[in-house]
Amino acid sequence: MEKLSQKRAPIYEALEEFRRNRVVPFDVPGHKHGRGNPELVGLLGERCVSIDVNSMKPLDNLCHPVSVIKEAEELAADAFGAAHAFLMVGGTTSAVQSMILSCCKKGDKIILPRNVHRSAINAMVLCGAKPVYVNPDVNRRLGISLGMKRADVQKAIEENPDAVAVFVNNPTYYGVCSDLRAIVEMAHANGMLVLVDEAHGTHFYFGKDLPVSAMAAGADLASVSMHKSGGSLTQSSFLLTGKNVNPGHIRQIINLTQTTSGSYLLLSSLDISRRNLALRGEEAFRAVTQLAAYAREEINAIGDYYAFGREIINGDSIYDFDPTKLSIHTLDIGLAGIEVYDILRDEYDIQIEFGDLGNILAYLSIGDRIREVERLVTALADLKRRYKKDKAGMLSQEYITPKVVMTPQDSFYADKESLPLQETRGRVCSEFVMCYPPGIPILAPGEEVTDEVLDYIVYAKEKGCSMTGPEDEKIERLNVLRGKQD
Amino acid sequence: MDLWFSDIHTDGVKLSIKIEEQLFSAQSDMQRIDVLESKDFGKILVVDGDLMLTERDEFIYHEMITHVPMAVHPDVKEVLVVGGGDGGVVRELIKYDTIEKIDVVEPDPLLVEVCRKYIPEIAGSLTDERVSIFNEDGLRFIRSKGDAYDLIIIDSPNPFGAGEGLFTKEFYGNCYNALHGDGIMINQNESPFYTEEAFQCQRMHKRILETFPICRVYQAHIPSYPSGHWLFGFASKKYHPLDDLDKVGWKLKGIKTKYYEPRLHAGVFALPAYVEALLEDVERG
Numbered sequence: 001m002e003k004l005s006q007k008r009a010p011i012y013e014a015l016e017e018f019r020r021n022r023v024v025p026f027d028v029p030g031h032k033h034g035r036g037n038p039e040l041v042g043l044l045g046e047r048c049v050s051i052d053v054n055s056m057k058p059l060d061n062l063c064h065p066v067s068v069i070k071e072a073e074e075l076a077a078d079a080f081g082a083a084h085a086f087l088m089v090g091g092t093t094s095a096v097q098s099m100i101l102s103c104c105k106k107g108d109k110i111i112l113p114r115n116v117h118r119s120a121i122n123a124m125v126l127c128g129a130k131p132v133y134v135n136p137d138v139n140r141r142l143g144i145s146l147g148m149k150r151a152d153v154q155k156a157i158e159e160n161p162d163a164v165a166v167f168v169n170n171p172t173y174y175g176v177c178s179d180l181r182a183i184v185e186m187a188h189a190n191g192m193l194v195l196v197d198e199a200h201g202t203h204f205y206f207g208k209d210l211p212v213s214a215m216a217a218g219a220d221l222a223s224v225s226m227h228k229s230g231g232s233l234t235q236s237s238f239l240l241t242g243k244n245v246n247p248g249h250i251r252q253i254i255n256l257t258q259t260t261s262g263s264y265l266l267l268s269s270l271d272i273s274r275r276n277l278a279l280r281g282e283e284a285f286r287a288v289t290q291l292a293a294y295a296r297e298e299i300n301a302i303g304d305y306y307a308f309g310r311e312i313i314n315g316d317s318i319y320d321f322d323p324t325k326l327s328i329h330t331l332d333i334g335l336a337g338i339e340v341y342d343i344l345r346d347e348y349d350i351q352i353e354f355g356d357l358g359n360i361l362a363y364l365s366i367g368d369r370i371r372e373v374e375r376l377v378t379a380l381a382d383l384k385r386r387y388k389k390d391k392a393g394m395l396s397q398e399y400i401t402p403k404v405v406m407t408p409q410d411s412f413y414a415d416k417e418s419l420p421l422q423e424t425r426g427r428v429c430s431e432f433v434m435c436y437p438p439g440i441p442i443l444a445p446g447e448e449v450t451d452e453v454l455d456y457i458v459y460a461k462e463k464g465c466s467m468t469g470p471e472d473e474k475i476e477r478l479n480v481l482r483g484k485q486d
Numbered sequence: 487m488d489l490w491f492s493d494i495h496t497d498g499v500k501l502s503i504k505i506e507e508q509l510f511s512a513q514s515d516m517q518r519i520d521v522l523e524s525k526d527f528g529k530i531l532v533v534d535g536d537l538m539l540t541e542r543d544e545f546i547y548h549e550m551i552t553h554v555p556m557a558v559h560p561d562v563k564e565v566l567v568v569g570g571g572d573g574g575v576v577r578e579l580i581k582y583d584t585i586e587k588i589d590v591v592e593p594d595p596l597l598v599e600v601c602r603k604y605i606p607e608i609a610g611s612l613t614d615e616r617v618s619i620f621n622e623d624g625l626r627f628i629r630s631k632g633d634a635y636d637l638i639i640i641d642s643p644n645p646f647g648a649g650e651g652l653f654t655k656e657f658y659g660n661c662y663n664a665l666h667g668d669g670i671m672i673n674q675n676e677s678p679f680y681t682e683e684a685f686q687c688q689r690m691h692k693r694i695l696e697t698f699p700i701c702r703v704y705q706a707h708i709p710s711y712p713s714g715h716w717l718f719g720f721a722s723k724k725y726h727p728l729d730d731l732d733k734v735g736w737k738l739k740g741i742k743t744k745y746y747e748p749r750l751h752a753g754v755f756a757l758p759a760y761v762e763a764l765l766e767d768v769e770r771g
Contacts, residue, residue, distance in 0.1 A: 298626075298629075302629070347655055347696070348654065348655050348656050349654070349655075370623070371623065371625075371648065371650070371651055374623050374625040374626050374651055375625060375650075375651045375654060375656060377625070377626075377629065378625040378626075378628070378629050378651070378654075378656040378657060378660055379654070379655070379656035381629045381656070381660060382655070382656045382659030382660050382663070383656075385659065385663055386659065
């Protein structure tokens with residue numbers, strides 16, 4: 001078959017044709033092009049509901065693509081430089097889970113940094129894999145977790161020659177990249193696969209002068225949040241595979257948990273966004289990089305804020321830095337990042353991606369304009385004028401080295417009891433505790449509750465972080481394994 | 487020829503004016519600018535399809551946004567006009583000999599150029615030697631200013647679109663910072679009549695209340711603007727808009743106006759009951 005041009009969008013085109021044919025629907029969804037639900041049409045618009053349709057021959061089937069979805073996958077693979085690309089409709093969460101489920105069986109070891117997204121640990125709850133954590137390096141001034149050092153990965157590989165895979169966050173939420181090429185080399189030399197959570201790295205595949213992408217670095221699997229920097233609808237993602245991976249096996253794994261009624265809104269948004277980035281991505285991301293550089297310069301000119309950039313690169317745990325990221329260290333004005341995050345929303349009508357103890361992250365993308373950046377910078381100037389105080393007593397985020405007692409699966413399914421937070425010290429937790437966003441666990445199932453962890457939870461709650469994970473929604477109690485642990 | 491320009495006031499209301507001639511039309515980097523000629527309103531400046539000013543009634547807006555604070559503040563020397571590339575506010579300001587410096591921040595140089603050429607009766611004022619024009623974003627300009635002005639006039643068209651940033655708390659906060667200890671800030675505060683604009687009125691009032699200790703709203707009647715009933719905000723660090731009004735002092739200056747009048751000054755702060763209620767709603771918090 002002749003290679004399709006990146007100007008094509010097969011799913012979108014099939015939907016257009018389907019619409020023109022005015023097909024009478026005697027199939028699901030039951031709203032029947034919106035006629036049965038006028039309020040939904042009022043909310044979403046006629047065009048939108050008219051393409052909310054079911055799988056059928058002309059539109060292909062996500063579980064077993066043979067026509068337009070297959071073509072869309074091939075185009076995506078080509079655009080991303082992958083051997084194969086899967087369209088995902090369960091978010092990057094499902095892509096990350098599929099990566100892990102596809103290579104780990106019960107008891108298999110996987111090497112990963114502890115600052116992974118909860119989806120990675122969730123996958124281990126499902127499959128019974130055993131995490132071997134590499135402590136990410138930490139930047140003490142900023143209080144952020146970085147990438148993994150080469151030597152630490154090498155050590156983990158040497159100590160665990162039976163591990164099946166190395167998992168890498170690349171980039172981290174803050175835009176920090178590990179030395180991916182070196183990690184791939186080390187892992188492959190020891191017969192391990194490399195899985196990359198590239199949720200924040202879609203643009204690496206299209207922009208110029210950006211850090212290396214997972215596929216270019218030779219990784220075996222990568223999860224790409226097209227809906228983050230790529231501009232597709234929320235919940236739509238790509239799972240990419242390298243040349244040594246059997247795509248048929250990956251498809252089977254994806255089908256274990258993915259819906260059989262994949263939304264054509266999500267699928268067509270992936271198709272169109274891929275086309276957009278393939279044709280115009282380089283230019284679009286150059287503009288984002290410039291906007292971020294301008295914002296950093298203006299914010300740093302205010303004083304006391306530190307919008308960090310490529311100067312933090314250290315050749316190892318910050319091997320590279322994503323210049324489209326706008327992270328701002330706020331502790332020097334005497335406010336935690338989460339406090340600045342709340343003030344910006346409540347008083348200035350500005351919604352930031354997230355705030356942690358020492359930083360905020362403003363997400364810039366292909367949809368941003370200079371005028372909104374001016375608002376953000378001006379708001380930060382005004383916020384400093386009104387709120388600046390002494391920074392004594394401000395806690396900086398520290399990476400808390402987890403004490404892993406048992407596998408996530410064993411602890412998640414073990415007999416447990418619910419205890420008030422302060423009585424859980426020394427016990428093994430059976431659930432997650434995290435601030436969302438970013439959704440990186442402070443505690444994961446199978447880890448011991450330590451003083452450090454408790455202090456962190458109490459402080460983060462006090463500063464207004466949205467905590468999620470535990471059964472108890474107020475996070476006053478935690479589920480721990482029954483019986484006293486020694 | 488039956489050529490009409492319609493200014494859309496709401497989804498269901500528009501004001502249509504018969505047009506004799508389209509004098510100018512161009513797209514700048516920022517916006518589309520048109521100048522139209524009509525019998526009833528004279529020349530009309532239109533930006534992105536929205537009516538900005540008409541030759542016939544612009545004096546009401548420009549006099550009311552300028553002379554109200556000028557009759558209250560006893561010693562205005564340095565003034566900042568944000569927006570106002572049409573020169574209307576500046577034309578009123580240069581009537582005062584005591585003003586030493588007028589900075590005009592107008593992001594779009596084409597707007598200034600077009601106004602100079604097509605409405606020189608208004609924009610001719612911009613050539614006054616006290617005037618400096620900065621083609622910059624208003625937010626960006628104000629960030630670096632502190633303790634620099636006696637009076638800031640925010641002459642920005644509407645809170646939806648390119649000027650949106652000038653209707654925000656961050657902007658008002660930085661204006662506060664840019665004013666001297668006894669400075670005054672005046673903003674056009676939209677119309678209280680239609681639902682969407684009334685909501686914007688409330689929001690602006692709320693944001694300014696949070697920033698300035700003295701905060702009052704006054705009104706004028708501007709036939710070409712939506713509903714014809716327009717509000718302005720008077721925000722001040724020290725001077726009260728009525729208690730500190732110097733009627734005699736202002737009269738003695740001998741400034742000629744067509745709408746503003748010191749006797750009117752007290753009246754414009756007396757608002758219709760429904761407008762009072764609208765503002766009280768946000769004042770209560």
